[in-house]
Amino acid sequence: MTENKNKKNKAACAACDVKSDEACAACDKITVTETVCASCETRSEENCNGCEIVTDTVCAVCENRGEACADCGCETSQIVPEYTPDPEYILEVHDLKKYFPIKKSMFGKPLVYLKAVDNVSFSVKPGTTIGVVGESGCGKTTLGRTILKLYEPNGGKIFFEGDDITDLKRSEMRKYRTDIQLIFQDPYSSLPPRMTVGNIISEAVKVHHIVPKEQVHDYVLDTMKKCGLQPQYYDRYPHEFSGGQRQRICIARALAVKPKLVICDEPVSALDVSIQAQIINLLKELQQRMGLTYVFISHDLSVVKYITDQILVMYLGNMMELGDTDEIFDNPMHPYTKALFSAVPVPDPDVKMNRIILAGDIPSPANPPKGCKFHTRCSECMNVCRMVEPSYHEVSKGHFVACHLYDSEIMSKLDYYDVEYARLEAEAARKAEEEARSKAERRAKNPFIKAWDKTKSLFKKKDKSADETNTVAADGKQSSEEPKNGD
16 A cells, blocks of 8 residues: 555645645634545544545645655545536536546656646436537537537546436447447548448338347338438439438438437538538438437527527637527627637628637647646736636526626735736746756856867868858859959
């Protein structure tokens, strides 16, 4: 057993919540956070005498689970209550995270992560549609594929009909594959070119035993009819169809297994406007007929307004705003949401568009800015935005926004954050100056660097003298040719 396993949790004052190993200096009251042994389920201020295993604790500094965090070395921990799903919702996503390692050590340990999805939470009721919007690269597609468990999440919880599917293995997820389906973005590459339409749609029907074998052919034809496909298309290949017809085939393939939840990953982005309207109307008709629930991923806000019941706005892997569709379109609150919705065209020539142009480029997800990730492009940025990451606030019923502008506690301390930011900037400038000075001193003391600098200076002198010689020669040649030009 390691040393960390034998350490106690720090005590927290019952009056002021100050964590300490000793009694609070203000009130002399201490309350020790109880922990539960995973083996014998004994509650104690200390570890279990038998096995010394403690669970359900999280580090207050770095948020890693463990009695004493091995990463930061602290002993401060607190019990985190387990998230309880609401039976009213068919899908619940709670603090979902998906990181991709982009740099590893020589031993294969990840050093740098790309945070594609970071602390995203939302809930969807049966028979409704939630739209996920944002700029390209904000994590929309990754979110959808993580919900479907095509990507394994790095944190958070995913509940489907009250069941926790977060940590299920591939074999355990098999029974949910018919309930959760995906419509891919590109209909030209998502269909196997060597299979007929009938085989494409019937493949999953046969694997999951949706209907008896003798009824598969009639069942597939009925599914094709629901999606607007003619019976003669059964024996044809995908290359014989247009983009809109291919997308109908993709929809038929997803609906053939009788799903309850369908994740639509930009299903109309590769289609013409007229075909887009047909596919959207088809999706709405199928939803009303079959009681489907959609997670609709798109960057086309006009389409999102038409088909969705609520909207989730994402930026750089984070959730910026969440609320009902009408509420967000009528009253966008986050500066990023306002900028996005200002680009929605209005089909009225008399209405003047107040377009908000975002300055700068999207930061790298591998190295996001501190504080609010949007502060580098925000026109309402404050010093506190550069320091503190905003929390989610419910500004109205069902309308959540992650912005300091709507945090009364933060707004009342703006002067403090201005002073603190100035202090941090001065400290950073001082450290940078000290590092530059120490680097110059190390270079001056290093004999190899001194020799190299001397060699470089000699080369520079030779190059300079050669240039002067060439210039003089060129001037002399030009002067000797001038009388000839005069003749």
